C-alpha cells in the first residue's frame with residue numbers, strides 16, 4: 001500500500017448512472033486497494049449553483065453514497081465521507097482565500113462557461129467564484145498526491161497546484177502538489193447517443209431494476225439509417241453496440257456485429273438481448289443497493305466512520321497550516 005494519498009469527490013447529483021460508474025466510481029474501487037483513499041460527496045459544492053433550491057441535495061447525497069457502496073467502495077478500505085461534515089475544509093478555504101489573487105479564479109475556464117450554460121440562475125456569487133478554491137481545499141487538506149478526475153477538472157487541479165506553490169512559498173513546505181489521475185475511461189453514450197449526463201436526461205442508473213432497465217434500453221437510439229427490419233445496420237454508429245462493448249462477451253459482440261450488418265438481428269431483438277445481459281452483469285450491485293435501501297443505516301454508519309477518519313487527517317493538516325500562517329494560539333487550548 002502506497003503512502004501517497006488519493007482524494008476525489010463528486011457533487012451530489014443523485015443515483016449513480018453508467019457514465020459516473022465507468023468514468024469514475026469503477027476506477028475508485030480499484031484505487032482503494034493501492035492507496036489510502038478519501039472519497040466524498042461535495043454537498044457544499046452543490047450549493048454554489050443550487051443555492052436557491054437545495055431541496056434535492058439531501059436525497060441525492062444518500063443515493064450517491066448508497067450506490068458507491070453498492071458499486072464496491074468499501075468503508076473499511078476507503079474513507080467515504082460528506083464534505084459538509086468535515087468543517088476543516090471550510091477553514092482551509094477561508095485561509096487560502098487570503099492568498100488567492102482574484103484573476104486566478106476569474107480565468108478558470110469553468111467559471112465563465114458554467115455561468116453561460118446555467119443561465120437560468122445568477123452565478124455571479126462569491127461562492128461560485130470560489131468553487132475551484134474550495135475544491136483546492138478539499139484536495140490539499142489531505143495532502144493528496146493524486147486526484148482521479150475527468151479531463152473536465154484539469155483546470156481546477158491546475159489552480160490547486162498554483163495555490164500550493166504560492167502557499168509553500170510564503171509559509172514553507174506544507175503541501176505536496178496534487179497531480180490529476182486521468183485514467184482511460186470509455187465514453188459512455190446516453191440513451192440518445194449524446195454523452196450520458198444527468199442534465200441531458202439520458203442516463204441509465206447503475207442499480208436500475210430489471211423492468212426499469214428493459215424499458216430504458218427500449219428507448220435507446222440505434223443506427224438512424226436502419227429504418228426497416230430488412231435494412232442492414234451499421235453497428236459503428238449504433239448506440240446499442242457501444243453498450244455491447246461495455247457489457248457483452250467477445251463472442252456476443254462479434255455475433256451481433258455480423259448479424260446486424262446482415263439484417264439477421266433486428267434492433268428490437270438486439271435491445272431485448274442487451275437488456276438481459278446488462279441486467280445480469282449489474283445484478284450484484286442492484287441487489288446490494290436493495291439491501292441498503294432496506295437498511296439505510298448502512299449509509300449513515302459508513303459516513304459517520306468516514307467523517308471521523310477524514311477529520312483526523314484534515315485537522316492534522318490544519319494544525320500545520322495554522323502554525324505556518326502564525327494564526328495559532330496553543331495557550332488557548
Ligand code: TRP
Nearest residue numbers: 007008009010011042045135138
Ligand atoms: N468539481 C468536481 C466535479 O464537478 C467535484 C469536486 C469537488 C472534486 N471537490 C473535489 C473532485 C475535490 C475532486 C477533488 O466533479
